[in-house]
Amino acid sequence: MADPLNVASCLRAMRRAGAAGEPVPADMAAMWAKVCIEELYGMQKPVRYECRRRGSNDPWEEAEPGDVTHPRRRNLVIRALYLHPPVGKQQHRWPPGSNGDGRCLDCDETEWLAGPECRPHAPLRDHRSAMPFRITWLIEPLEKLLYLTKYLNPFDRAKWRKETTYLIDRIRDHEKGSQP
Numbered sequence: 001m002a003d004p005l006n007v008a009s010c011l012r013a014m015r016r017a018g019a020a021g022e023p024v025p026a027d028m029a030a031m032w033a034k035v036c037i038e039e040l041y042g043m044q045k046p047v048r049y050e051c052r053r054r055g056s057n058d059p060w061e062e063a064e065p066g067d068v069t070h071p072r073r074r075n076l077v078i079r080a081l082y083l084h085p086p087v088g089k090q091q092h093r094w095p096p097g098s099n100g101d102g103r104c105l106d107c108d109e110t111e112w113l114a115g116p117e118c119r120p121h122a123p124l125r126d127h128r129s130a131m132p133f134r135i136t137w138l139i140e141p142l143e144k145l146l147y148l149t150k151y152l153n154p155f156d157r158a159k160w161r162k163e164t165t166y167l168i169d170r171i172r173d174h175e176k177g178s179q180p
């Protein structure tokens with residue numbers, strides 16, 4: 001093959017071989033595959049990993065490093081996305097009429113501080129959504145509520161302190177009782 005070995009030359013050779021209708025030696029087919037894979041994916045790192053619960057049809061969400069290293073433990077399916085060639089830079093969108101002091105409608109960066117590229121943040125995902133519910137998750141918010149009762153009037157404060165303390169104690173007892 002006189003062409004330099006790249007994806008275009010391999011595709012050209014494959015089409016020529018197909019048009020000629022002759023059998024192609026196995027090592028030729030292997031070389032085309034090798035060149036295409038290396039040129040398309042070889043040195044690239046995935047630009048993004050995405051995950052969703054195993055067996056579900058949930059929309060794909062951006063994966064965190066822990067998802068990628070422990071997909072089984074978290075019951076996730078991971079996919080790696082490669083972009084080749086890279087997508088063009090996304091431009092910020094400034095609110096109409098802002099004079100250099102507005103915030104981007106997509107990424108919320110301030111106009112005079114913003115970098116050249118708009119990178120909207122992926123919505124944060126709470127890992128608890130993939131886990132069975134645990135009643136002990138309630139303790140922390142209840143303790144926060146207990147703390148916030150200091151802003152109530154004395155009557156309500158006493159009432160809600162009693163209520164939250166009772167619930168926290170019951171959750172702790174329940175958890176002790178359900179330990180093996």
Ligand SMILES: [Zn+2]
Pocket residue numbers: 091092093104105106107108109117118119120
């Ligand atoms: Zn932006």
